[in-house]
Amino acid sequence: MRYGGNTTCVEVRTDDDQLVILDAGTGIRELGRSLVAHAGGRPIRGEVFFSHAHWDHIQGLPFFTPAFQAGNQFTLWGSPSLERSLEVVLRQQMSPVVFPVAFDQLSARMEVRELAHHQHSGPGYEMQTINVRHPGSALGFRVSPTSDPSRSVIFIPDNELDRDGDRADAASSRDALVDFARGASILIHDAMYTGAEYMDHRGWGHSSYRDAVDFAIAAEVETLVLFHHEPDRSDAALDEMLALCHTMVEERGGSVRVIAAAEGMELAL
Ligand SMILES: [Zn+2]
Ligand SMILES: [Zn+2]
Known part of the structure; x- marks a missing residue:
């Protein structure tokens, strides 16, 4: 709701x-x-x-x-x-x-x-893409304003970060993904599962929120937006998940701000 x-x-x-x-x-x-x-x-x-x-x-x-x-x-x-x-x-x-x-x-x-190619230019923006790990293959995007390439938003809605997940496609390595996302202002990333749920859905092409936070810390992004919520997750359960993410960032000594995507949410680069 x-x-x-x-x-x-x-x-x-x-x-x-x-x-x-x-x-x-x-x-x-x-x-x-x-x-x-x-x-x-x-x-x-x-x-x-x-x-x-x-x-x-x-x-x-x-x-x-x-x-x-x-x-x-x-x-x-x-x-x-x-x-x-x-x-x-x-x-x-x-x-x-x-x-x-x-x-x-x-x-x-x-x-x-x-x-x-994995490179695309449009009016006022530059875009890069990367193959991610997802059944049937999928892309991740990096979009930056032409006037300021140091600011960027990364959009990776469906991706299984755990390398033991789906091995079927030509997904990029975790190192390549971290490089791709490095220093982004905003990282919108798949955080569909809890750790326990993930264990039952290996190979489905989605990540646990813990893996998403780990990834955001490794890539040193400013803001991680938890995305692609599990459809049955309640608002209260998402709030709890978010609190666990904040604790996790604190424990790791990271500086990433973690928020959960909500309908109509607006973010500035
Ligand atoms: Zn999807
Ligand atoms: Zn999908």
Whole structure:
């Protein structure tokens, strides 16, 4: 009720107000309403980057109001490492068997593209990506303002930090991940499980909050945002988890600030 139950969607605004969206889980429905409300009839343009194509990261797109309005324009970026291209998956989730409106019937201009390299530049921002450990493969992102590359937000919504987890894909090593996240202002990272839950879900591609805190301390980030909460977790249980994280940081002598992602939360770089 307090932290929110929508699935993954994060809005990033550059200094000159360009729109970057990270993942299109059910949270993008609420984002769409807010974009339309603030656009005042002007066209909405933006880029949407997909960490991967699991349901909880794509299923909001058919309910994204701006996609149904002519004059709007979105570029949807997928990873070339997906087993099936993002475009195929997005079209399938809007096939007539499961959804009444086809992808091609969307009135906005929707262009699906593949990130060619682990480097990408957009208006007002620079982006790097990294392969993480998650079934079917997934990406992590590092986004910085062009004007100040020393400030950055890292977005790694789904990743199994424990190296004994899923060995199936070409995931980056922990050292490479720590380098990727090093010194970030904000690290948004998978912290789905408790330690006990994790032991029952090895290979599912998610991390325990303890592993996320360890990782944040190793990468010397300023703020860790616990993300991708277990869907059945109550607000009270999340508060408890957060308190345990704070104790853990104190015990390690770390300086990272730990918070838990909540719907509508806004953070400045
Ligand atoms: Zn996933
Ligand atoms: Zn997920």
